[in-house]
Amino acid sequence: MLTALYIHIPFCDKVCTYCDFHKEIASLNKQEKYIISLIKELELHKNEYQDLLTVYIGGGTPSSLPINLLRDLFECITSLIDVSALKEFTIETNPNDITIEVAQLFKEYRINRVSIGVQTFNETHLLFLGRTHSKKDVLTAIDNLLKCDINNISVDMIFSLINQTLEELNEDINLVVNLPIKHISYYSLILEEKTKLHYLFDQNKISMNTEDLEAIMYNRVIDKLVENGFYHYEISNFSKPGYESKHNLIYWQNKQYLGLGSGSHSLYKGKRFSNIRNVRKYSEGFSKDGYSQKEEYEVEPLREELIMGLRLMNGINITHINNKYNIDLLNMYPEINDFVSQKLLKLENDQLCFTREGLMLGNIVFSVF
Numbered sequence: 001m002l003t004a005l006y007i008h009i010p011f012c013d014k015v016c017t018y019c020d021f022h023k024e025i026a027s028l029n030k031q032e033k034y035i036i037s038l039i040k041e042l043e044l045h046k047n048e049y050q051d052l053l054t055v056y057i058g059g060g061t062p063s064s065l066p067i068n069l070l071r072d073l074f075e076c077i078t079s080l081i082d083v084s085a086l087k088e089f090t091i092e093t094n095p096n097d098i099t100i101e102v103a104q105l106f107k108e109y110r111i112n113r114v115s116i117g118v119q120t121f122n123e124t125h126l127l128f129l130g131r132t133h134s135k136k137d138v139l140t141a142i143d144n145l146l147k148c149d150i151n152n153i154s155v156d157m158i159f160s161l162i163n164q165t166l167e168e169l170n171e172d173i174n175l176v177v178n179l180p181i182k183h184i185s186y187y188s189l190i191l192e193e194k195t196k197l198h199y200l201f202d203q204n205k206i207s208m209n210t211e212d213l214e215a216i217m218y219n220r221v222i223d224k225l226v227e228n229g230f231y232h233y234e235i236s237n238f239s240k241p242g243y244e245s246k247h248n249l250i251y252w253q254n255k256q257y258l259g260l261g262s263g264s265h266s267l268y269k270g271k272r273f274s275n276i277r278n279v280r281k282y283s284e285g286f287s288k289d290g291y292s293q294k295e296e297y298e299v300e301p302l303r304e305e306l307i308m309g310l311r312l313m314n315g316i317n318i319t320h321i322n323n324k325y326n327i328d329l330l331n332m333y334p335e336i337n338d339f340v341s342q343k344l345l346k347l348e349n350d351q352l353c354f355t356r357e358g359l360m361l362g363n364i365v366f367s368v369f
């Protein structure tokens, strides 16, 4: 049963220094061709949407599309999918894209959750990250959404920025917890290959924070968000009660989803596959053959389920895993008991999950699977 649909928009107005997502700055013509192809791909699957619970339009920056292309896309989605039956219909945005017209458009097409890329409120860090918005843009964006009665708002934040002090982190946290929002994703800055950040690092122009400082900052984020009423439900995600990301929970619970658009991934009908990660080739596929070639790939299902499941704060159920895979997990991975003794993992009532200390050393645990 297909309950989650992901739609990828691989365009941004500007490329951020740290970002390795599939995105590009494209001409209007290229964006138009892409949306035409995406609509064709949406139509190809029109008989598979009847059980959908969540639709997530991500990127890139979907809100960077011109308003007429956004409207074309939303028109197609609402003609094929009963959006009134969706539990969650999310779009990713940049703060400076959310004008009152755009917020009204979201409302008109029943988008009920908006995720905003904020990252930090600090002007110097925003500039270094290559972001194009200011703190004021964030406040205006949220205000515009609330005026249109869209109150399920999530923001993405980053900690452990280059040269970020604990005081600066505190300022960010104090601002974000006081926003009228329901959800916060708070990730540490990662040095990704083929980014400007990596180039600067290789040139010895910047240095990343030490693991110790990163751990202090991560603990600070968790403590402050929880203190302020945000429930910590996934390694990097926090929500007001009942506002967990329903779409992302489907990924973390290793359930089926279909991805559409260039570079999107799917877990569907027992297979994992991806669309070609090239906007031009993706669009050409639809104009030449009427479809885009999908590439199948293998993952080890048990490994995937353990790693995804342990990302959730309530972890995995041992009996469920044992029955599903016909294994004895604790026998198969005796290291789990070692991690429990070292207080990195906690095993209670058949439920295995990270301790606070273990969260800081997640990679050591994951490397065993």
Ligand code: SF4
Residues within 6 Å of the ligand: 011, 012, 014, 015, 016, 019, 020, 021, 023, 059, 060, 061, 094, 117
């Ligand atoms: S706006 Fe988002 S997707 Fe685009 S470059 Fe920046 S971080 Fe990456």
